[in-house]
Amino acid sequence: MKRWLNKAEVVLGNHSDRLNAINIFPVADGDTGTNLYLTMRAAAAALGGPADSVETGNDVGAVLARAGQAAMERARGNSGTLIAVFLSAAAEPLAGKPRLNAPLLAAALHRAQIRAWSALSEPVSGTMLSVLEAAAHAAQAVDANQEGDQSNHALGLALDAAVEAAFQAVVRTEDELAPLHEAHVVDAGGVGMLLVLDCLRSAVLGEELQDELLDGLHGYKLQDPHIHQHMPADDGVEVMCTIDLSPLDAAVLRQRLDEMGDSVIMSQVGGAARAEDDDDSPMDVSYRWRIHVHVPDPGPAVELIRSLGEPADIAVSQLAVPRDAAGGHDD
Known part of the structure; x- marks a missing residue:
């Protein structure tokens, strides 16, 4: 491994x-x-x-x-x-x-x-x-x-x-x-x-x-140019974070993020559940989730996420790629 x-x-x-x-x-x-x-x-x-x-x-x-x-x-x-x-x-x-x-x-x-x-x-x-x-x-x-x-x-x-x-x-x-x-x-x-x-x-x-x-994959030769040169810049931002959510809150968040943007990915981080109290009710169990979404404006998405818990490692980045005169990009 x-x-x-x-x-x-x-x-x-x-x-x-x-x-x-x-x-x-x-x-x-x-x-x-x-x-x-x-x-x-x-x-x-x-x-x-x-x-x-x-x-x-x-x-x-x-x-x-x-x-x-x-x-x-x-x-x-x-x-x-x-x-x-x-x-x-x-x-x-x-x-x-x-x-x-x-x-x-x-x-x-x-x-x-x-x-x-x-x-x-x-x-x-x-x-x-x-x-x-x-x-x-x-x-x-x-x-x-x-x-x-x-x-x-x-x-x-x-x-x-x-x-x-x-x-x-x-x-x-x-x-x-x-x-x-x-x-x-x-x-x-x-x-x-x-x-x-x-x-x-x-x-x-x-x-x-x-x-x-x-060898035969199209666009993969070293001499092939970056194909973004003549493409319009993508609007919006990418929002990512990690957060603890109950199954119900996770379902709510996914539905709301689907309404706000696209490219929604939600996946559990680790398999262990964390009980909030001594009650064994499934509603009191929380899982850690990694969240990813593309939205026009990060404000509403971040506000929604914060309304459901305390997110960690929130990252917001522009989807548009800076182009230079040669049609390259900055990572």
């Missing part, structure tokens, strides 16, 4: 500029690569110290859960939030397990794709969600064909199949979303998910990354 996350941090850092260059969905803000890298950096950093090894022990689920929670707390943007959801959800079936195998990989990817799709109020095909779903289905097919074989050989087959399915799903994104088809590029978040999955394959099998996977 640690080798995977460290490798993913480096790879996403190396590819952040090209991912930014083709980022136009859901908004052309040119920061998908940066957001994925910074979120994965937070995940990898959470596993840095000796004390961490003592606490997590020989438990791949505990290691990944710690990384996922750190990623969720520091998630950046749509893509970063979804990659944090992916890590946190994938950890759940691995809890208490000393090693990864094909059945566990299939279960982890299945859980992650369900949680990722449900985190968004309006999930869209042709994005990193589709890429994760394709990888999950491929891993499940291999596991079924191998009849639950827990050998390293079966795990290798499942990882190879998941990465190949992810690649094919990335290629399909160009025709699944009209903005991508018009710009003649694949989805940036989908490429990021593909890179993360190939890093997992590489870390587990001890093999090199499959750089050739990226």
Whole structure:
């Protein structure tokens, strides 16, 4: 797990500029690569110290859960939030397990794709969600064909199949979303998910990354320009925070944010509930949530969030990307 996350941090850092260059969905803000890298950096950093090894022990689920929670707390943007959801959800079936195998990989990817799709109020095909779903289905097919074989050989087959399915799903994104088809590029978040999955394959099998996977992706050559140059700037802001909410308040917040803006993502941070008093009523239980939304004006959204609890780490950023004369961008 640690080798995977460290490798993913480096790879996403190396590819952040090209991912930014083709980022136009859901908004052309040119920061998908940066957001994925910074979120994965937070995940990898959470596993840095000796004390961490003592606490997590020989438990791949505990290691990944710690990384996922750190990623969720520091998630950046749509893509970063979804990659944090992916890590946190994938950890759940691995809890208490000393090693990864094909059945566990299939279960982890299945859980992650369900949680990722449900985190968004309006999930869209042709994005990193589709890429994760394709990888999950491929891993499940291999596991079924191998009849639950827990050998390293079966795990290798499942990882190879998941990465190949992810690649094919990335290629399909160009025709699944009209903005991508018009710009003649694949989805940036989908490429990021593909890179993360190939890093997992590489870390587990001890093999090199499959750089050739990226050769045929439209818009991904180094000489290709950033495609934001001639696009209109996006209005509005992105609001993110973390907050403790009861299930009822979480449902109310999601509904109200859906009315105010779009790109609403709400996902639990960690799985433990916190009781407010000695009463065992479900209405008195609170969960920690990571909130993400795009709105025209941050004021009403922040006011709504504060009316339901005490948010932490509120971040408001403009969706518009500064362009320079050469058509570049500032991260």
